[in-house]
Amino acid sequence: MRVSAKADYAVRAAAELAAAGDEEPVKGEKLAEAQDIPLQFLEHILLELKHAGIVRARRGAKGGYWLAKQADEVTIADVVRAVEGPIAHVQSAPPESIEYRGNAKSLQQVWIAVRANLRAVLEHVTLADLVSGELPGAVEELAASPDAWAPR
Amino acid sequence: MRVSAKADYAVRAAAELAAAGDEEPVKGEKLAEAQDIPLQFLEHILLELKHAGIVRARRGAKGGYWLAKQADEVTIADVVRAVEGPIAHVQSAPPESIEYRGNAKSLQQVWIAVRANLRAVLEHVTLADLVSGELPGAVEELAASPDAWAPR
DNA sequence: GCGCTCCTGACCAAAGAGGTCAGGAAAGTC
DNA sequence: GACTTTCCTGACCTCTTTGGTCAGGAGCGC
Numbered sequence: 001m002r003v004s005a006k007a008d009y010a011v012r013a014a015a016e017l018a019a020a021g022d023e024e025p026v027k028g029e030k031l032a033e034a035q036d037i038p039l040q041f042l043e044h045i046l047l048e049l050k051h052a053g054i055v056r057a058r059r060g061a062k063g064g065y066w067l068a069k070q071a072d073e074v075t076i077a078d079v080v081r082a083v084e085g086p087i088a089h090v091q092s093a094p095p096e097s098i099e100y101r102g103n104a105k106s107l108q109q110v111w112i113a114v115r116a117n118l119r120a121v122l123e124h125v126t127l128a129d130l131v132s133g134e135l136p137g138a139v140e141e142l143a144a145s146p147d148a149w150a151p152r
Numbered sequence: 153m154r155v156s157a158k159a160d161y162a163v164r165a166a167a168e169l170a171a172a173g174d175e176e177p178v179k180g181e182k183l184a185e186a187q188d189i190p191l192q193f194l195e196h197i198l199l200e201l202k203h204a205g206i207v208r209a210r211r212g213a214k215g216g217y218w219l220a221k222q223a224d225e226v227t228i229a230d231v232v233r234a235v236e237g238p239i240a241h242v243q244s245a246p247p248e249s250i251e252y253r254g255n256a257k258s259l260q261q262v263w264i265a266v267r268a269n270l271r272a273v274l275e276h277v278t279l280a281d282l283v284s285g286e287l288p289g290a291v292e293e294l295a296a297s298p299d300a301w302a303p304r
Numbered sequence: 305g306c307g308c309t310c311c312t313g314a315c316c317a318a319a320g321a322g323g324t325c326a327g328g329a330a331a332g333t334c
Numbered sequence: 335g336a337c338t339t340t341c342c343t344g345a346c347c348t349c350t351t352t353g354g355t356c357a358g359g360a361g362c363g364c
Contacts, residue, residue, distance in 0.1 A: 001153070001154070001159075001232070001236060001239045001240055001241075001270070002153070002240065002241045002242070002244070003153065003240070003241070003242040003243070003263065003266075004243070005243045007153075008242055008243055008259075012252065012255075012256040012259065015254075015255040015256045015259070016254060016255050016256070018255070019254075019255040034253075034254050034255075035253065035254060035256060036253070076262060080153070086304075087153045088153055088154065088155070089154045089155070090154070090160055091155070091156070091157045091160055092154070094303055096301045096303065100164065101186075101187065101188070102164075102167075102168060102171075102186050102187060103164075103167040103168050103170070103171040103186075103282070103283045104163070104164040104167045104168070104187060104282065105285065106281075106283075106285045106287060107160075107163060107164065107167070107282060109287060109291070109292070109295040110228060110274075110277055110282070110287065110291065111155065112294070112295045112300050112301060113273045113287075113291045113295045113300070114155075114270060114273045114274065115300065116294045116295070116297065116299075116300035117269035117270065117272060117273055117294060118153070118266060118269065118270065119300075119304075120269060121262065121265045121266050121269055122262075122266065125262055129258075130255070130256065130258050130259060130262070131255045131258075133257065133258045135258060135261060135262065135265075139261070139262065139265045140261070142264070142265035142268045142269060143261040143262075143264045143265045143268070145268065147268070148264050148265070148267065148268035148271075149248050149264060151246055151248065152238075152271075
């Protein structure tokens with residue numbers, strides 16, 4: 001139930017790319033500096049994003065990275081899935097494939113609901129939203145509640 | 153963003169305990185059989201639940217485990233936190249303590265919203281709900297959508 | 305005091321997290 | 335064509351986590 005450094009880095013780098021537009025490519029080093037991410041680690045991450053079709057790249061002078069799609073067509077879920085794999089797996093299996101017995105029968109529904117609520121946020125916030133700071137209304141409301149900021 | 157075997161086991165064992173009531177203790181072996189969990193691993197988990205004050209235990213013949221509170225006063229979040237620690241940490245830190253820079257500034261709000269939505273399910277389903285099969289309305293609705301069952 | 309059951313720490317293998325290092329391969333520039 | 339720049343890739347590394355197992359001890363009831 002935690003977000004890895006890799007996923008966090010990936011989203012932040014993608015946000016920088018979204019902000020840069022597609023005029024000209026952004027170098028890995030610049031991304032690393034902008035978001036304070038270890039360069040060599042970041043390049044591995046960018047490679048995964050490239051393989052997932054989220055990012056494109058060119059080598060050499062004037063080379064660098066840029067988004068493969070429009071910033072409003074890439075969600076945070078896309079980026080996280082590219083580097084972390086499926087969201088909300090239970091014991092490395094998707095919740096819809098698990099069968100529970102005895103008094104835990106309804107647990108499957110619970111995990112499904114959990115996943116649905118994760119998706120409700122991650123699949124609806126795009127890189128464009130992130131950069132502009134204007135998150136979807138529902139997400140903004142969730143984050144606005146003081147209760148949501150309580151440690152626990 | 154995944155649920156560990158340990159957390160899954162813990163919730164399932166707790167559900168069995170909730171169903172058993174507090175007439176007489178349930179043996180670890182019986183819990184292990186009912187939910188098909190490796191016994192020795194389960195006992196470690198039950199110990200953690202005990203240290204967290206969720207479960208109580210007695211040794212010897214007629215010994216076993218039982219819930220320390222009423223089944224409707226223990227949420228799934230309580231159980232998960234007892235064995236996995238805080239829910240929805242980012243890079244091992246709580247989202248409210250992270251500061252993002254540049255174009256990722258709004259990312260903190262996104263992680264806060266993610267956590268809020270996780271809590272919205274996990275803190276509102278009790279062991280009593282789980283055993284009875286009657287989940288809170290909002291959770292039932294989430295799990296009812298065919299979309300929630302799609303793999304992706 | 306004997307058997308039952310929980311309690312606890314030690315251990316273990318495999319995988320993942322979070323990186324670093326070294327070199328190769330393309331793209332542009334002179 | 336050489337050189338520089340930048341991405342691309344695999345190997346490697348340390349530390350922690352995951353998912354267990356094993357062996358023995360300690361308390362409880364009879």
